[in-house]
Amino acid sequence: MAVSDYQLIQAWNQVLNLSGVQAGQMVSILTSSSTHPQTLATARIALAGLGANMVQIDLPPINAELSLSRDVLAYLGTTPLTGNPAAIAALKASDLVLDLMTLLFSPEQHEILQSGTKILLAAEPPEVLVRLVPTLEDRDRVLQAAKILEGAKLMRAVSDAGTDLHLPLGQYPVMKEYGFVDEPGRWDHWPSGFILTWPNEGGAQGKIVLDRGDILLPMKSYVADPIEMTVENGFVTRIEGGLDADLLNEYMASFDDPDAYAMSHIGWGLQPRAYWSTLGLYDKEQTLGMDARAYAGNFLFSLGPNNEVGGSRSTPCHIDIPLRQCTVTVDDKTVVRRGVVCKEGS
Ligand SMILES: [Fe+2]
Numbered sequence: 001m002a003v004s005d006y007q008l009i010q011a012w013n014q015v016l017n018l019s020g021v022q023a024g025q026m027v028s029i030l031t032s033s034s035t036h037p038q039t040l041a042t043a044r045i046a047l048a049g050l051g052a053n054m055v056q057i058d059l060p061p062i063n064a065e066l067s068l069s070r071d072v073l074a075y076l077g078t079t080p081l082t083g084n085p086a087a088i089a090a091l092k093a094s095d096l097v098l099d100l101m102t103l104l105f106s107p108e109q110h111e112i113l114q115s116g117t118k119i120l121l122a123a124e125p126p127e128v129l130v131r132l133v134p135t136l137e138d139r140d141r142v143l144q145a146a147k148i149l150e151g152a153k154l155m156r157a158v159s160d161a162g163t164d165l166h167l168p169l170g171q172y173p174v175m176k177e178y179g180f181v182d183e184p185g186r187w188d189h190w191p192s193g194f195i196l197t198w199p200n201e202g203g204a205q206g207k208i209v210l211d212r213g214d215i216l217l218p219m220k221s222y223v224a225d226p227i228e229m230t231v232e233n234g235f236v237t238r239i240e241g242g243l244d245a246d247l248l249n250e251y252m253a254s255f256d257d258p259d260a261y262a263m264s265h266i267g268w269g270l271q272p273r274a275y276w277s278t279l280g281l282y283d284k285e286q287t288l289g290m291d292a293r294a295y296a297g298n299f300l301f302s303l304g305p306n307n308e309v310g311g312s313r314s315t316p317c318h319i320d321i322p323l324r325q326c327t328v329t330v331d332d333k334t335v336v337r338r339g340v341v342c343k344e345g346s
Helices: 005-018 038-050 085-092 107-114 126-131 136-149 243-253 276-281 290-294
Strands: 026-031 053-058 096-099 118-121 154-159 164-168 174-175 188-189 195-197 207-210 229-232 235-241 265-271 299-303 319-325 326-330 332-339
Touching: 005 038, 005 126, 026 038, 038 053, 038 126, 053 085, 085 107, 096 136, 107 118, 126 229, 136 174, 136 332, 207 319, 229 243, 235 243, 276 290, 290 319
Parallel strands: 026 053, 026 096, 096 118, 118 188
Antiparallel strands: 154 164, 154 326, 164 207, 174 195, 195 265, 207 229, 229 235, 265 299, 299 319, 326 332
8 A cells, every 4th residue: 555755754753753864963864776666765854854964875786696675684794884984984873874775684783873873764655654654652561571571591482383493592682673763783674673683502302393374584485385493402403394494494405504494583573563464465576574473473593594593603694484373472571472472371
């Protein structure tokens, strides 16, 4: 459904106000060929309305010859900022970067955040942005979940389909994604609404079963045949099943990188305005699949890098997999029961 410029400007106003943008601040807008023109145009109007100073940095896309997918999250690591000190200097000199290009998981993003600059990624289509425009309640929900996860020693995920996963915690920090950037050096993604961390190095053990209807990203597909993954000492060592397992195996093997199989971020969805079913309504070119990553009650796990939280793995391969119908426990608290978020943990 098309969105009016007015409505998208109002949504930008909400996000920018929650992110503390004030008159006189320096805001850089990072764009590339994948940037949605309405998202860019309305951001500029909203920033002008707030009295912010702005600059737009437009960079050419890269990695086309390396990636098997058109999804901007399908090949990570190097970005159009790699080896571009002039652009990096401009971004570091900004109070806020609006990333309409997708700078996820890159050393350059780290460097910019370290300078105190905030980065807000916004790459979903306008109608998804306005449906999932973040609120203070979204932040409260994520911060409550963070309290449970911070300091925890063990996450477990089990399901009737056969998932039985043991995830020791404590080595890596907890990340809170609620859709706006209200602290210096903070990164977030509009839209989102989930909590995540990484398991201790070498600690993840067990079995993961992707049941019929579970989602694979960046494939943006619903699994038709169950996929069984064996997890040993922090790595997926076997991926077995039918056609969907064959497709996943060939895709991951194309990176020729053992780190692609490492357990990456783990957590659960907390966004009641995000839906498991929306991916089925979109062409694959149109969305990153943030509904799938954020819908309330998923168990979201991923394979690939951990450089985002200071680890050494920077593999370009990154697979996000939200599972339905899991029960997730953190130490002695159940946080998701059979795919439904527990109110206080129990
Ligand atoms: Fe991910």
